[in-house]
Amino acid sequence: MKKFYFWDDENSEGKSVIIKELLDPTYGCYVWPAAFVLAEYIWHERDLFKDKTILELGSGTSLPGLLCALLSDNTHVILTDRSDVPQILENIREIAKLNNLLSRNNIWIKGLMWGDFSDNDHQLESGGGLFQLLNDIEKSNRKIDWILGSDTFYDPKDFEDIIVTIAYILTYHFPNAKFITSYQERSSKRSIQYLLDKWKLKCNQISLASFNFNHNKYINDKNDDNEEDKESTDDVAYAASLQSIFLLEITKI
Helix, strand or coil: CEEEEECCCCCCCCEEEEECCCCCCCHHHCCCHHHHHHHHHHHHCHHHHCCCEEEECCCCCCHHHHHHHCCCCCCEEEEEECCCCHHHHHHHHHHHHHCCCCCCCCEEEEECCCCCCCCCHHHHHCCCCHHHHHHHHHHCCCCCCEEEEECCCCCHHHHHHHHHHHHHHHHHHCCCCEEEEEEECCCCCCCCHHHHHHCCEEEEEECHHHHCCCHHHHHHHCCCCCCCCCCCHHHHHHHHHHHCEEEEEEEEC
């Protein structure tokens, strides 16, 4: 169990998010460093997200999405992850409950497979596919304003499925929506530019300095046991991973 705090200074009112991690082989049950970057951006620019409709893809432990939900009762947040890995969705429900959000009408938790536009029986049983999700949102007289994703570009085999999902939402649901994603560069050979070109999307990089991201906040606080002597190669590796994270804004051309 971890608790993450967001504030401007010691005298200002902030927010805190409780996260439950699982020792599980699936990627989605652990808070990845990219989630810190996206969450800090949301906090710094919180007036842009407050009272909006927000879809988080690959929510996992849902730190960015839950922070959005805490901004106001009128901020509608849809937390999604793989419909074929029910333990991730169950953990999201438990985390939402820990943050007193599960009973609120502004939180939806749905199974969603990237790039899958079918409405087969499996999708319907787990909450429906993208078509059903967009239909439900439109029935509630809303449009998706923001799409969030932290470290969604992890496995290259998923890259086009993610991009085509974004492209569909921006083309057929709401062209003014924006996809904000924190991306950790693990190989200089990996690129999404050709996919953006293919699906008529454009990308801008958001500087971490523009929202005063503090790397030391997460390096110093990452160990729950607070052992002062735990200066190790782990800290160096953690710092390096934060340094390799980029924040991107993807929109329709």
